[in-house]
Amino acid sequence: MLALQILIDGFAISSLYALGATGFTLIFGVSGVLNLSHGAIMVVAAVIAWAVAGSFPVGAYGGALAGVLASLVCAFFTYRVIVRPIQDSRAIPKEEKEIFVLTATLLWGIMLQEAIAYFFTNNPKTVRPLIDGVIMIMGVRTPLNEILTAALSWGVIGLLWLLVNRTRTGKSLLAASMNPRGLTLLGFELSNIYLLVWAIYGVLAGIAGVLLGAFLGVSSDNAGTLTASAFSIVVLGGLGSVSGSLIAAYVVGYLETLTAYLVSPSIRTVPVLLLLVAVVYVRPQGLLGRR
Amino acid sequence: MFRSRTFLLAAPALVILALLPLGVDGYILGLLTLAYYYAVFAMSWDLLFGFAGEVNFGPSFLIGVGAYTAALLNHYWHWPIPACLIVGSLAAVIAGVVLAVPALRLTGPYFGLVTLVAVLLLQNVIVLFAGVTGGEIGLDLPDVLAIDDNTNYYYALSFMTVSGAILYGLSCSPVGLILQASGQDAVEASALGFNVAKHKLAAFCISAFFSGLAGAMLIFYLGTASVGTVVDIAVGVNVIIAAVLGGRRTIIGAAVGSIFLIGAGEILRPLGQLSTFVVSAVALLVILFFPGGFLGRVLQAGGRE
Numbered sequence: 001m002l003a004l005q006i007l008i009d010g011f012a013i014s015s016l017y018a019l020g021a022t023g024f025t026l027i028f029g030v031s032g033v034l035n036l037s038h039g040a041i042m043v044v045a046a047v048i049a050w051a052v053a054g055s056f057p058v059g060a061y062g063g064a065l066a067g068v069l070a071s072l073v074c075a076f077f078t079y080r081v082i083v084r085p086i087q088d089s090r091a092i093p094k095e096e097k098e099i100f101v102l103t104a105t106l107l108w109g110i111m112l113q114e115a116i117a118y119f120f121t122n123n124p125k126t127v128r129p130l131i132d133g134v135i136m137i138m139g140v141r142t143p144l145n146e147i148l149t150a151a152l153s154w155g156v157i158g159l160l161w162l163l164v165n166r167t168r169t170g171k172s173l174l175a176a177s178m179n180p181r182g183l184t185l186l187g188f189e190l191s192n193i194y195l196l197v198w199a200i201y202g203v204l205a206g207i208a209g210v211l212l213g214a215f216l217g218v219s220s221d222n223a224g225t226l227t228a229s230a231f232s233i234v235v236l237g238g239l240g241s242v243s244g245s246l247i248a249a250y251v252v253g254y255l256e257t258l259t260a261y262l263v264s265p266s267i268r269t270v271p272v273l274l275l276l277v278a279v280v281y282v283r284p285q286g287l288l289g290r291r
Numbered sequence: 292m293f294r295s296r297t298f299l300l301a302a303p304a305l306v307i308l309a310l311l312p313l314g315v316d317g318y319i320l321g322l323l324t325l326a327y328y329y330a331v332f333a334m335s336w337d338l339l340f341g342f343a344g345e346v347n348f349g350p351s352f353l354i355g356v357g358a359y360t361a362a363l364l365n366h367y368w369h370w371p372i373p374a375c376l377i378v379g380s381l382a383a384v385i386a387g388v389v390l391a392v393p394a395l396r397l398t399g400p401y402f403g404l405v406t407l408v409a410v411l412l413l414q415n416v417i418v419l420f421a422g423v424t425g426g427e428i429g430l431d432l433p434d435v436l437a438i439d440d441n442t443n444y445y446y447a448l449s450f451m452t453v454s455g456a457i458l459y460g461l462s463c464s465p466v467g468l469i470l471q472a473s474g475q476d477a478v479e480a481s482a483l484g485f486n487v488a489k490h491k492l493a494a495f496c497i498s499a500f501f502s503g504l505a506g507a508m509l510i511f512y513l514g515t516a517s518v519g520t521v522v523d524i525a526v527g528v529n530v531i532i533a534a535v536l537g538g539r540r541t542i543i544g545a546a547v548g549s550i551f552l553i554g555a556g557e558i559l560r561p562l563g564q565l566s567t568f569v570v571s572a573v574a575l576l577v578i579l580f581f582p583g584g585f586l587g588r589v590l591q592a593g594g595r596e
Contacts, residue, residue: 091582117564277405
């Protein structure tokens with residue numbers, strides 16, 4: 001009974017983690033950017049979805065759409081206004097670009113977080129679930145929304161896989177992650193590809209944020225933790241490796257759920273952190289990393 | 292060194308700061324006292340990042356270890372303050388070595404992540420053993436540095452001046468140059484016969500020593516040790532922002548950045564919740580448009596001093 005409960009809850013949580021981390025790892029894989037405003041963008045999506053669904057007669061779906069749009073806008077803004085100028089800047093030495101992008105996205109994340117806290121307070125908000133109702137799976141009460149969360153996460157990840165592996169545009173993304181210079185020599189405009197990646201990222205982070213808001217509830221205070229968990233999952237799986245992130249998301253999701261159910265919810269994150277330190281020391285490239 | 296531009300800027304500024312208690316009320320002195328301890332955090336972070344090229348995302352791990360060691364010794368065994376400070380900073384160095392020896396094999400984001408995780412773990416440990424450490428509420432200390440505002444202010448100012456001088460002197464010394472070289476091109480530096488790992492480890496230890504000492508002094512100034520003041524990620528983020536804002540690779544810039552950060556946070560207090568937003572926005576603008584920070588342009592205009 002408890003085992004089944006852990007299995008179901010862990011699966012839903014892990015699917016969400018996987019979705020959130022996929023966008024994060026995609027950006028890193030293709031353009032080499034670690035976006036530390038990731039958690040804040042997810043929070044923006046969830047809170048906008050909550051606010052729109054609450055104040056306009058558009059229903060849960062309209063709210064969710066608004067949330068994803070908000071996340072898309074944030075992602076574009078992050079790229080055009082913050083990441084791109086740093087990458088193009090001549091005043092910043094090449095080897096320090098990485099830390100500048102990290103610091104700038106971190107600051108941008110704090111700004112988003114504070115803006116949300118200012119306009120919507122930092123109380124936890126629960127987005128209205130897309131579907132209501134509860135079903136029993138072999139005696140375990142499971143909200144339908146939890147199943148929808150897992151299904152949607154996997155649906156979106158599946159679509160992304162199709163896009164990357166089966167379409168021409170997707171293949172150019174893949175090529176950009178392998179050899180950007182080669183791609184420009186073939187006549188592709190690299191900046192268009194980066195824009196596309198950030199657009200995909202915005203949609204992924206938005207969906208993940210809205211689903212998270214409906215599943216667990218979100219407060220602006222969660223932004224840092226969300227970024228940290230995406231970062232840990234991505235490093236555990238291997239920076240830039242999407243399949244690695246998926247596996248790592250399940251490892252992290254189940255480890256947290258197991259700890260929360262069997263030991264104590266208060267130390268939920270500790271085993272993950274220890275595992276992360278161990279993996280980074282023994283195998284710095286992560287589970288499926290290339291480097 | 293006495294003719295260098297840094298010295299010409301720093302000496303008059305220090306004289307003005309030393310004369311401040313004559314004309315400024317206790318509240319502002321208290322703020323500046325806090326800012327000076329942050330300045331030491333930021334300067335020791337700059338030694339590691341600006342010179343050794345290692346991004347330490349967890350300065351508050353070293354700060355927290357130093358602070359909590361001192362706090363526990365003082366709270367439970369009533370050790371005198373100087374002994375607590377010494378043991379606290381040594382504990383920070385030991386923690387730094389334990390963290391750095393394996394972590395320095397990693398580079399870039401991996402090193403950053405490990406240092407970040409170290410902070411999260413320390414925070415969890417403190418909250419888990421709340422019975423001993425006081426948990427989220429904090430640990431009150433029987434002893435304080437001084438009750439008088441002016442005395443506290445001079446303690447902090449002289450501590451910042453001495454640490455700043457040592458760190459700055461170090462950064463200009465041959466050791467500092469080797470560090471800078473290994474930060475920019477580790478392969479070439481080791482090809483020239485310098486032991487890169489040894490120098491980086493030394494930088495880490497020095498950084499840990501000053502961070503731990505400043506952390507321990509800060510809690511004896513505040514009279515209480517809590518996660519929010521010395522361990523929280525937000526503390527580390529502020530330290531990093533201060534150092535980058537003031538101008539990386541200048542040491543002194545980090546101090547300027549800290550004073551600015553604390554001062555700006557206070558001036559913007561009427562804005563309430565928005566003050567953090569505005570401070571972050573200003574910091575972001577500086578990073579985007581003046582990547583050298585406040586002092587970058589002034590100090591580095593003529594190349595190496």
